Amino acid sequence: MNITIHGINFQKEFVPYIEQLIDALHQHNAKIYLTEAFLKNLKKSGAKAAGFTVLGSREELQHMDFVISVGGDGTLLDTVSMVGEYEVPILGINTGRMGFLATIAKEDVGKAVEVLFDGAFTIQDRILLNLKADQPLFNGVPYGLNEFTIHKRDTSSMITVHTYIDGEYLNSYWADGLIVSTPTGSTGYSLSCGGPLISPLAKNFVITPVSPHNLNVRPMIVSDESEITFTIEGRSKKFLISLDSRSTAVDASVKLRVKKEKFVAKLVKFHDYSFFDTLRKKLNWGFDLRN
Structure with a gap:
């Protein structure tokens, strides 16, 4: 062996x-x-x-x-x-x-x-989550087991994350950031931000805002067959994105979408x-x- x-x-x-x-x-x-x-x-x-x-x-x-x-x-x-x-x-x-x-x-x-x-x-x-972008990111390892996160970088000002599910507009999150978590990752960062616990073999993603300004915004569970896309606005020209523990700064013009990985x-x-x-x-x- x-x-x-x-x-x-x-x-x-x-x-x-x-x-x-x-x-x-x-x-x-x-x-x-x-x-x-x-x-x-x-x-x-x-x-x-x-x-x-x-x-x-x-x-x-x-x-x-x-x-x-x-x-x-x-x-x-x-x-x-x-x-x-x-x-x-x-x-x-x-x-x-x-x-x-x-x-x-x-x-x-x-x-x-x-x-x-x-x-x-x-x-x-x-x-696993797979991240698609219009530029190379994460050294050719665009997948993660726990979560994909968008987060403000170096300013106290919150950001706005416009979010779409399979091309349909979901919401604009005024927050410090946004998490898309797998069931495995539901016990991690998402949980600390008020997200639900999900059985690890469930077929879902959970979208969890980080410190949202709108108090009526809540985490949302969607099918893991969904494709989730984002556009980001904020005072800063750069934002942080992460896959599990790996993070990098990106420009707001970068197009980002998340879906289930093939493997x-x-x-x-x-x-x-x-x-x-x-x-x-x-x-x-x-x-x-x-x-």
């Missing part, structure tokens, strides 16, 4: 768990590949590891059986960007804080490898995984001393 391990950064206290992960993979005769970013941090941490190959190019991922993301949810989002159209299943081991996407606790890495090789898991297809992100979920259980644990959802 060919397995790539990817990670952006990790603290020294996580080194024993990473060594345990690599040892467990060796015990199952896996062929281990490390991304350059992960290898750099591995050397920096002083971890003891051997018997691996450095991933030479992104194209090699198409020959992988799994990619293991070691880090927090941000690392898993970066892993999704790296895997892209190859749709290699991704297993997230959480060394971060929240762990909505990277759901395997670091203490369970040994058990996780056993479950992975036993096949006691399901693979969830998570939809999906495949996330490995073990049989005891429950989205609703995760909500209760990570958000203290429904927590009450009376319970």
Whole structure:
């Protein structure tokens, strides 16, 4: 079995768990590949590891059986960007804080490898957002798992985002910005701006304004078959747009449209995984001393 391990950064206290992960993979005769970013941090941490190959190019991922993301949810989002159209299943081991996407606790890495090789898991297809623009953006990676965001840049003045659904005018949002979120991303930025929680396998996008000036404006759920287009106005000549954690400044003249990506992100979920259980644990959802 060919397995790539990817990670952006990790603290020294996580080194024993990473060594345990690599040892467990060796015990199952896996062929281990490390991304350059992960290898750099591995050397920096002083971890003891051997018997691996450095991933030479992104194209090699198409020959992988799994990619293991070691880090927090941000690392898993970066892993999704790296895997892209190859749709290699991704297993997230959480060394971060929240762990909505990277759901395997670091203490369970040994058990996780056993479950992975036993096949006691399901693979969830998570939809991605695709950004179309009339100029190249995001270095040829115009997709994201969580959300696409339009935001004011360097002024206290709000912006106006004229929004259309399949060419039909929806609304002009006077706000600090606007979020288009997938169901997966509904527990992220959208949630903090008052957006609804959406089951991750739902077929929807949610449009959530950021600090809207019109108090009667509310988040809106639309079909993920919709194409959403925008025109932006404001005092500033530049605005920020982002896909997950990647952001760039654009001119107001740039034409932007968002729709569902043709491929999906495949996330490995073990049989005891429950989205609703995760909500209760990570958000203290429904927590009450009376319970």
